[in-house]
Amino acid sequence: MKRNYWPLFFIGIFSFVFSMIIWTVSKAIKAPVIEDRSFLLKYQDVDENYNKLMEANEEFLSKYNLSFILNDKDFGLTTEDIKYGQRVIEKYSNHKDTLKIGNNTLKVVATSKDSNEKQDINIDLVITKTMTNDNDVVLKQDKFENVNNDFISEFEISQETNWNITGSFKVNDSIGYIFIKTNAR
Template structure:
């Protein structure tokens, strides 16, 4: 009598596929999940309100002159880096090498375009690594020194890696959002 090996072949394929499913699930569960908190909000909220946030930036910039100074590099209220990958930023960004290992200074000034007076700001910023959330720095008004409505903060960066600076600035009822990808050298 001739033996039929086809059932063993199918059992072998089934066993291999089942073991690959188990391995995939086990590998996926062991990888940490880092929730995106762009603009200090959950990604679902950003996704739902992105157009309103960008319109809010336009309104904010129409009413106020905004300047953020990070380690003596002056920047605007920008979200342009949100569409770039980190590799593109490393090669072509004007925001490259803004941060440095050790102490960093951040200064924020908002001036009303009509009255030319400096305004009080409610600041919510996060300086975060692109690969993990264990070194996130939350910078709010409590971490800023207010000297005649020039808000200055010192913060420390310990790792030479890629960083994201994101958050919002609220003046009166107007909110401006920022999103900068950079690296520390």
């Protein structure tokens, strides 16, 4: 009598596929999930309200001048990096090599366009790696020294990698949002 090995072949294929499904699910469960927190909002909120955020920036800039000076480089209130990938930033951006390994200094100043007086600012910033949030530098109002409405903070960067600087500034009822992609050297 001739033996038929086809059923064993199908059992072998089924076992292999089933084991690959289990392996894939177990690897996916172990992989870290990092939530994008651009502008310190959930990505769903940014996606849904992006135009409102940009309109808020325009309204903020119509009332105030903002100097965001990081290591003696003034950025102003910018979000232009949000549309670029990190590799584009590495090749073409004016924002590359802004952070330094070790101590960094940040100074934020908002002046009224009407009176040219410095304004009190409520600052909420995060400096985070592009792929993980385990070394985030959180700079809230209490981390800044207020010297005649010049808000100055020092923070430390420990790794040479790509970083995102994101957050918001509130002056009176106006909110401005910032997003900068850079790297540390």
